Amino acid sequence: MEYSIGVDIGGTKILAGIVSRGGEVLYKQKVPTPKMGRNDILQELKELIENLTQWASLNDITLQGIGIGTAGQVNPFEGKILSGTANINNWGDIYLQQEVNSYSDLPVYVDNDVNVLTLAEAELGAAKGYHEVLCLALGTGVGGGIISKGELLRGAWGGAAELGHMTINFDGEQCNCGFRGCLETYASGPWIAKRMNDLRNAVKGNKEAVVSLTSEEVFRFYHLGDPFATKVVQTMIRGLATGVVNLIHIFNPQIVVLGGGVMYDGQWIIDLVKQEIQSLGIRTLVDDVKIELSNLSNDSGLIGAALQTWVNGR
Missing domain, CATH: 3.30.420.40 (ATPase, nucleotide binding domain)
Structure with a gap:
């Protein structure tokens, strides 16, 4: 061994x-x-x-x-x-x-x-056996990795695949990187929590302090039918699906794997992203691509x- x-x-x-x-x-x-x-x-x-x-x-x-x-x-x-x-x-x-x-x-x-x-993911996880792979890790930020012809795509010096800083809405909120409307501002944990907290605070105004929520708590409220959480998740899914379709158009992968802390117990997110993708993209590029949840520990x-x-x- x-x-x-x-x-x-x-x-x-x-x-x-x-x-x-x-x-x-x-x-x-x-x-x-x-x-x-x-x-x-x-x-x-x-x-x-x-x-x-x-x-x-x-x-x-x-x-x-x-x-x-x-x-x-x-x-x-x-x-x-x-x-x-x-x-x-x-x-x-x-x-x-x-x-x-x-x-x-x-x-x-x-x-x-x-x-x-x-x-x-490519050697042991959800993408094992595939040689054209996209991976997105959704956590504190959104990171990416690309495998093409069985090897990591690195670019000139290794900086390729900053997928989380692909702008999907140039009128969107300013990201930490300096751009506006990056994928990270839709699909990372802190931004999911920020949207929920902003919505709640806008309703409460300055009359009552609102305890800040985490992304995990936002998801819990979403499953309970909370209207604020529902709006936040819908925005997240739309942004994430748009980003994934853009990447599919560019790289023509066989499989897209979504992982990271935000995706913990996230098969329901995968299912919603798949539904959203059905209304987006060039069908010959999008239809046969697998969208899978990371199955690693x-x-x-x-x-x-x-x-x-x-x-x-x-």
Whole structure:
């Protein structure tokens, strides 16, 4: 059996573990992402990798590499984080591959977190067996990954597939990236919650404070028939379906996989998106595309990160 270390670096936690080629997680450790950012994260990462390397040695496991998936824009060819994310302080302009190779002689691979999620979907998840794949991860933001002819589409330096920042309404609200009406402003958790809170506050005015809701609570109210939540979900589904159809028109995939925290228990969202898509798009491009919910576990980012050892090493 072949094994690798996988590391998933996110805004709230770092998850690291030893993963088999088949996606089994043998052992893992989780720590909060240090709030001070860069130097503390690098130190935490070093300790995690050294701990996992020692555990592997004690259990007679030979490691073949280290794969890291991280939020932010990544140049995978240089193993460099070009720019980070608002969720992680000072997380940019870092040659992460070099940093790790300063204390480990294993091959090191670094990529964007949604790219490695896409790898996991294509190798082991809902998109297994397909060679033209689109993946959208709906969470704090909306990230994307594209596989064409069985390989990740990376662009000039690895920045391809910023699918969440495709503008679908140029008169829409301003996104954190600076554009207006991005897909992220329709389908990410914070924006779903913001729309619901704005609607409730508009009715209450300044007379009564309204407790802010999360996207999970918005969905709960939607299933209970709440009119505000119904309007928010309808807007979300319309925006998400429009984005998906645009991507289908551009990339002609066999399958689109939707995952991420917003899609937890989200088969009903898949069903509504499929219904909406029936009224959109060029039929010859849209009709045969599968729209599927991710079927991977909460360790999918960790597993996808580890898979880089084998996929990138082919």
